[in-house]
Amino acid sequence: MYSQGLIGADGRTEETPEFLARFQQRIDAEEKIEPKDEMPEGYRRTLVRQIGQHAHSEIVGMLPEGNWITRAPSLRRKAALLAKVQDEGGHGLYLYSAAETLGVSREEMTEELLSGKAKYSSIFNYPTLNWADMGTIGWLVDGAAIMNQIPLCRCSFGPYARAMIRVCKEESFHQRQGYEIVMTLAQGTPGQKAMAQDSLNRWWWPSLMMFGPHDADSQHSDQSMAWKIKRFTNDELRQKFIDATVPQAEYLGLALPDPDLKWNEEKGGYDHGPIDWDEFWRVVKGHGPMARDRIKARKKAWEDGAWVREAALAHAEKRRARKIAAE
Amino acid sequence: MAEFEALLEIADDHLILGHRISEWCGHAPMLEEDLALPNMGLDLIGTARTLYDHAGKLEGKGRSEDDLAYLRDEREYRNCLLVERPNEDFAHTMLRQFYFAAFMRPYWLAALDSTDETVRGVAGKAEKEMAYHIRHAGEWVIRMGDGTDESAARMRDAVEALHIYVDELFDSSDAAQEAEAAGVLPLRDALRTTWDRTVAEVFAEALLAQPEAAYAQRGGRQGIHNETLGHLLAEMQVVHRAHPGARW
Ligand SMILES: [Fe+2]
């Protein structure tokens, strides 16, 4: 357990105005906050929630792509996809470790995911329906994740920032690899090109929703900005993503499914049509087409694996006992 | 042609086992295994790719690694039966991996002296990978064998189910015998003692009885498989075959 000796972990921090001002000063001076440092309870809770959600997203995110490993149409793609999904699991592992420095265990976080108490990115509640989705997810979903995560490399909480530096390198590799898959299809047979277009039609809007609600409707933003957990607003990041992606789609000769998408000279960025926030909230609340199946799959893995984890513990215990007996 | 066929047998072993292992990805008993299993799968698929590519060149009919992997039916697949067995549970999966690696490690060590340069290259890399697979899967066999009552019972079931497929590992088909005589591939038969020793050591630590097979089930090298392989191939090949001639 890491929680012992952690100031703030049990809510014992005395949050006097002086304490909070001192903390804010450290943040403003761009000092990294480390696990053993004093921190306001709200800061700790926000990070536990955010890092936990991020970790869960990596883990649940293994499922939609895992769905195509056994059907990948070439051995090269099969190996690359397997490696990609494995990377996502690795991201989950670093992130759980970063969250553990704040006094929550991986088991506790896993229980919260399985009980539905903890959230994960709702993008993973959409189904993967053709091979092109393996390209589109890399290109758009990993692409959007990078937009969100590059600023997190400078997050005020040291372990999270450091985990993000490592994760972002791999995510940008995934993004390029995904784009290359879509490009191969876009330049392929009519059937392949249709597959790519269908995939883009399905993933474009959900990708834009990955940045979260419009700034005016976002509840956690202000405090997170002040604490430098977050450095850009949802709308700023979404705009960057759109501006980067539109030319990429044009280059592929694929159409983005938004008739209102057009360049706005004045703001130096693209305008886009209205996002269907009703759908967003439906999916966030777990009404997405795949929400039940995703959690069911994670539960099944966890429950089916229980005897294996118990065996590992029992064996370690036996070894320990034998070693003591031998001494 | 014999070398082509003999290489295909080993390539098929690696691809099919790699595919089976990849079925676990995202569904393992713990996150560490969600990382370890794909690692092993990647090793196996990587070896399969090099062997298919090399076999295709030796054949000289312009068949690529993907032509060989995606455009052959189950009767044309030449993998041994052990590797196609379904995952069942973690005990079966780890035992299957352990049995296979305990065979392939000495195989690749012996293949370091192959007269074929590509085979030597594969052997140099794969020998180390198989040493890791023996260690990783072997540790799990020990943990499960000497873990809880349930895990021990599951390990015994796995041994019971898989041991009949072991002897086939040591058989050399006509093609393999030709390749062995030419010094391209190692003698399978000669690896039995090493395999027995590796397994005996791990089983002793796992408190598992030294297995005895009631009989030996063979057939993979003649393309006589279990019914499960056809389903595996149907899934693996479906996209590739739906778009003839496409590049991926
Ligand atoms: Fe990731």
Ligand SMILES: [Fe+2]
């Ligand atoms: Fe991520």
Ligand SMILES: [Fe+2]
């Ligand atoms: Fe990624």
